[in-house]
Amino acid sequence: MGCSYCELLAGKKGVVYEEDGVAIMIHRSPAMPGHMLVLPTEHFIIMEQAPDTLIRKLATLANKVSTALLNVLGAAGTNIIVENGTGADQQVPHLAFNVIPRVEGDGLNFQWQPKKLSDEQMGLIELQLKEQAKDVGVVPEKKEPVTIGAAKPEAALKKDSYLTRQLRRRP
Amino acid sequence: MSDNDESSEETSNLSPSEIEELQRKNCVFCHIASGKVPARKVYEDDVCLAILDINPAGPGHVLLMPKQHYTVMFNVPEDVLGHVFIIAKALSQAGLKALQAKGSTIFAANGVAAGQRAPHFMLHVIPRTPSDGVGLYIPSRALPEKQAEQIAAALATALGGRKGEAPVDATPAKQDSGQKGETAPEVKQDDPKQGKTSGKKSDAIDLDAIASLLAKEGK
Numbered sequence: 001m002g003c004s005y006c007e008l009l010a011g012k013k014g015v016v017y018e019e020d021g022v023a024i025m026i027h028r029s030p031a032m033p034g035h036m037l038v039l040p041t042e043h044f045i046i047m048e049q050a051p052d053t054l055i056r057k058l059a060t061l062a063n064k065v066s067t068a069l070l071n072v073l074g075a076a077g078t079n080i081i082v083e084n085g086t087g088a089d090q091q092v093p094h095l096a097f098n099v100i101p102r103v104e105g106d107g108l109n110f111q112w113q114p115k116k117l118s119d120e121q122m123g124l125i126e127l128q129l130k131e132q133a134k135d136v137g138v139v140p141e142k143k144e145p146v147t148i149g150a151a152k153p154e155a156a157l158k159k160d161s162y163l164t165r166q167l168r169r170r171p
Numbered sequence: 172m173s174d175n176d177e178s179s180e181e182t183s184n185l186s187p188s189e190i191e192e193l194q195r196k197n198c199v200f201c202h203i204a205s206g207k208v209p210a211r212k213v214y215e216d217d218v219c220l221a222i223l224d225i226n227p228a229g230p231g232h233v234l235l236m237p238k239q240h241y242t243v244m245f246n247v248p249e250d251v252l253g254h255v256f257i258i259a260k261a262l263s264q265a266g267l268k269a270l271q272a273k274g275s276t277i278f279a280a281n282g283v284a285a286g287q288r289a290p291h292f293m294l295h296v297i298p299r300t301p302s303d304g305v306g307l308y309i310p311s312r313a314l315p316e317k318q319a320e321q322i323a324a325a326l327a328t329a330l331g332g333r334k335g336e337a338p339v340d341a342t343p344a345k346q347d348s349g350q351k352g353e354t355a356p357e358v359k360q361d362d363p364k365q366g367k368t369s370g371k372k373s374d375a376i377d378l379d380a381i382a383s384l385l386a387k388e389g390k
Contacts, residue, residue, distance in 0.1 A: 028314065029311035047277070052260070055253070056254075059252050059256035060249050060252065063247070063249075072322075076284035081279075083276060084299075106284070108310070110307055112297075117227060122223060
């Protein structure tokens, strides 16, 4: 299989903790020594594919290992970074929360250059995002009647072919 | 007489709980959550709030935070943190749809050393496209096998020793009940006393120090 994280997980190599479908693994080419990966043992590529219960577990473990890094390595802080998709520079196609220990003057810099956006742009983005996010909490309640929709196309096709045949016959 | 002696002193003389009370009062994100300060809100529920960052890394850069004031992520109760990350996933998806993004970066900085600026825990959700110039990437360096093993062993011990009984788990009940309850000092006081079991040596974590650093920054 092509996924290096799946292989490492299967070999238990560098896995420091595992429970209930989630694992903590040491990063082999880290941003800093102690850079850890919190990841599902099942192969999900991006966050959007993972069920909420799994996201919750990943978040809990990320916080747990984050706290442990302060204690064990004497880190002064941590960064949590999820690279979600190739647009976000995701290198390995397996969802992972990066937990990176930080100390003052460690040479790492995750600061971005702020972009200047006009009021109109910001207003438009606000509306677009709000529109997309408005049914976030509602999603589980209304289930799309998928089965009915799925049963129909066949009939529609038949009807279509019948109609087109009729059309072809006409002239 | 004793009253006016003790009140109105500098931050250095305040207890961690008093510092946090002060932070809460001065916290712009708490004011945004309560509606005192305006912001472009894109999502809101009982637990958390998402607003557009006024200095965005790119279009659609969202700040997602619990409404309740938690200085750093370490203080955030498990259920709240889980909820915030679930909403982060949803907002990431919203960004993909609304802005035709090709991915998203979820980012959190815990502590000044990690680049945290405001003393209110938040996640950044940044919609991304391959050449967007955000420049946020994780560098990599070589890690000698031996060092990797040492770190892994130490962490395995630390994590294994506290299975199901992590201090982060112990905080939510207290946090939820009392508005002004502060986690950091409680975690600190509780743990050393409990620290009699084998794997518990790692509980000497100084959350107060991390929080008070932020207090200075935030001022």
